[in-house]
Amino acid sequence: MxxxxxxxxxxxxxxxxxxxxxxxxxxxxxxxxxxxxxxxxxADPDTWRALCLVRWPSLLAARPDLLSSSAVSPQRLFADAFPFPSISDAAPLAAEAPELPAELVSAVDVYYRGAPLLSRAIETPASSSSWFLSSPFRVDAVESKSPSAAAMAPADLELSWIIIDPRGGGRALNVSSRRPVAVDRHWYTGEALVRYAVVLGGCKFEATVTCSEEETGTATIREISLAVEDADGAAVSGEGALRLLAAAMAGPRRGGDEEEAAAAAKRRYEEFVRSKRGRKESKARKEVLVDLCCSAVSAVAVLSFIAAVVLR
CATH class of the missing domain: 1.20.1280 (Monooxygenase)
Structure with a gap:
């Protein structure tokens, strides 16, 4: 049979x-x-387009035609933006990033315990703006004049922040650790500062969600912003941030499980913070040593002058 x-x-x-x-x-x-x-x-583009919109609802607000454009492949966008980027701290950025993005689109989505809470899209002129290139890199997704309130614990917030180069073939990059790497308090207002970070090329991309907690048990998202600082804690300019972004967009992505990748992002952040603290302490010790040497030289000069006057 x-x-x-x-x-x-x-x-x-x-x-x-x-x-x-x-x-x-x-x-x-x-x-x-x-x-x-x-x-x-x-390989059906409609399948990947639907998947991207489910994962990042902010893409609808960013550019309704972005994923419909033949220049932007939804499958490539997902492959770029979903995994964490990976470039060496010692990578020669100028060699990896010959052309800077002319425009950036930030797709920002906030989730609370897996449920979508807030979505924003921001278009930022990049290399076409001389003001942007020379100023410290900063992108504001939510400002205090448009807060969003809900019953939530700030530490349970998740943040997705992807940056897209719409004129560079739709290359994209994830610049958020998705889960908080630290939760601090503002020294003056007492607001919760929920931090998400990715370390690239020896610099830290840090997104901060600022929440004010009310007595009723609700928390209000006051601000969401993204900034970049170097190993010494100094703000990175727009041009420097663009070079990092362009290098990371063209570079490899981290494989492995999403949980492991998020844990690795947090470890790299903690290593960055320890390294910055160590550099700061080392610099402070050097300054103390220089001050002691200057004081010693001044004391010797004064004593020599007194001795010369007395023995005259």
Missing amino acids: ATTTTTVEDLPADVLACALRRLDGRSLAAASCATAGLRALA
């Missing part, structure tokens, strides 16, 4: 396509490696 083998590819193509659209990005990429038929179905 002849036997027939039924495989998943025997299902109608529209049924398979519907099933693939219910997968997450990692599962969809894995399914595309199984067979040539699944690879063709998994």
